Amino acid sequence: MTETVISQTIEPTATIVGKRSWGRALLTPSFLVPAVVLAILILIALLPGPIAGIFGHGDPHACDLGRSTDGPANGHPFGFDLQGCDVYANVIYGTRSSLSVGLLTTVLAMAVALVVGTAAGMFGGWLDTVLSRLTDIFLGFPFLLGAVVVLGSVGERSVLTVSLVLALFGWPTMARLTRGAVRGVRGAEFVQAGQAMGLSTWRIVTRYVLPSSISPVLVLATITVGGVIVSESSLTYLGIGLQPPAVSWGLELSAASGNFERAPHMLIFPALFLVITVLAIIGLGDALRTALDPKRS
């Protein structure tokens, strides 16, 4: 009854008739706050020098062993680490490598996971069997042992090589999740409708299946960024991560972990940056997901 009244006599009341923009959806605090935080972090990563120098002691390698593990002092807002280096300068300089490792690893792992997971979930059959077993093998592989072997045999350990190794062991979980989500959507009626119309498989996958199944993978990816930054620190702690004189939050955290009862500031400040980064990325992912969902009110 109401249906015809609405559809045939009254036109919808909302003013936007035409392509709707996402712009309005993005101008909300839930998007702006994490976006601004992340923008600041990226700025720090690009220009560490001037920002580290704000308090007058911008060189992360200018250390004074006499002030080892001293707490925050004038000009040294985050205090000193074990070697007596300025923690603030180290955290600022560490942003670049930590952020790069976190984002690069996640993007690489997600790219592999989406390809493998979608292929396995969409086509099934022997391809699914082969890809799923491959995923299982990588999942069963002990991460640290694998990383030790691979990184040990790599000559130079840079942000790129460390990211590659972390991604090598990071994609299987995401691939499994993708496969499950794709399997859930591939039998949906709107996908069948697309197939029956004679659309190409590529179009079905990219326009029908993936948009509806990517949400859980995106959520996992945003969480992964934080995990990866921490993993880098454990690799570095074992001496197979980034090599000194490289600076990263992971290096800071692993150095601090043994002394944090005596000098908690060494742990707290790098950890604070890590937490803020992870929260900003998770928040951004959430806001983007909401903005891209047509069902948002």
Add this chain to the structure above:
Amino acid sequence: MADQSEAAVLAVEHLSVAFGDKGHESVVVDDVSFAIGSAEVVALVGESGSGKSMTAMSVLGITPFGSRVRGRIVVGGLDTVAATEQQRRMIRGRVVSMIFQDPVAALDPVYSIGFQMAEAVRRSSPDLDRAAVRARCLDLLESVEIPEPERRLKQYPHELSGGQCQRVMIAIALAADPDLLIADEPTTALDVTVQAEVLDVLRKLRRDRTTSILLITHDMGVVADLADRVVVMRNGKVEEEGTATEIFGAPSADYTRQLLDAVPRLGRRGQADPGPEADTPVLIMEDLVVEYGHRIGHKFRAVDEVSFSVGRGEILGLVGESGSGKTTIGKAIAGLAPITSGVVTVDGVSLADTSGARRRAARSKIGIVFQNPLLSLNPRYTVHRTIAEPLRLVAGVPAAEVDDRVTQLLSDVGLGEAWRFRYPHELSGGQRQRAAIARALALDPTLLIADEPTSALDVSVQARVLDTFRELQSRLGFACLFISHDLAVVDELCDRVVVLHNGRVAEIGDRHQILFTPQDPYTRRLIDAVPVPDPAEQARRRESVAAARA
């Protein structure tokens, strides 16, 4: 009214349910009052959004979070609106029980029937020992007429049919001997023959146990079959209330009259009106077999040597109950189910043995409309994109002409231009199905497969969508395979009918001959099971069935 509400099992007085903040509040139930006496069946009927389910949920105090309930609902001596959550819990399952639309989903798949029943029995009478609980379970199963109750206790929900599951749900609901049973669309998910059996069980309940029933349904046939009194709701308000005979015989509200008119009825179209002359067949199907299952191990034959053809401009109805293979046949033609053997030819192209490119070309001549448009439309596409995509990518319409074609299609299906850039979830059910029909017609199909296109819609919406459909078909002249479980809809729309039973053709022939002089016993049973929206006729039928059994 005063002494009726005193004896009432349930009295609802000035019930209102609202959502949202003060100021922009949306009222979904608005000042509803009615009462149910002892051993009385009251039907709450209305279309989606009428507030009938929300009214029932208010009785048990299970309205969704954020709702505000006002008024009085007295049941078992307790006002459930004013009561505390703890007091309400004493009412639920003991004084008032509820059964739901989908019995298979309502039962827990990991526990046996016996376990789930024993749980309900123990909750109402905790002192019983094992043997007594078991005896009570068997008793309950017998009262809902389940064959072999002993064996059922050990079985799991997936081993039972939908009708049996609904009976188990009723048995569980009866465990505490409630005064009132709330049945929310109890037979909507069931086949007609099964529906008839479940309705028998409910009727027997009222007779033997004096349980009152609040029946919530949109199906006027079910109402005519079971209800003593009817409350017609629309947009949260009571439009009309009266005995079943009054409502069906002499409805006073305009809305009730429209609602009854919209219900498709067998035989309304009459015998005249012969279908189009047998033309060149667009679809020819010979001995189609579709098997599912593993290469090793037993295979399941969903479709077993089915042959028929559909001519240009003809609407062929494919009817049958769930599991009859009707949907599988549609999918096999569209290339969504494997053809194990047999020949399917569309417009002269055989689908089984041509190359991929030719098959794809043949397939683009087939349009499909699915049952539930909310599921069959891409949730991330606007209406425009949904219709433009096949035009652009499959038919290769130049970009400049796409807009005009979409405009044309939208006006063909009666969907306003303003809905063009809306997403499916922003449309009503009928509008969504119109968009889905427009998409199916975008490629100018020679064959349209419509799989239960209106069964997810309200009756008044269904009537309009069917009108649009009929008008389009006669103008565009495509051949149509109309898959449906609703014989009345098939009667109003189709030229010829194929009746399927367990994957085989039970009967095939002219619409009028199949529906009014069926030869096959299964067809006859199917037709007899359809409830008619007329209480007197329904009572007469029931007697004749009872007589036939005796």
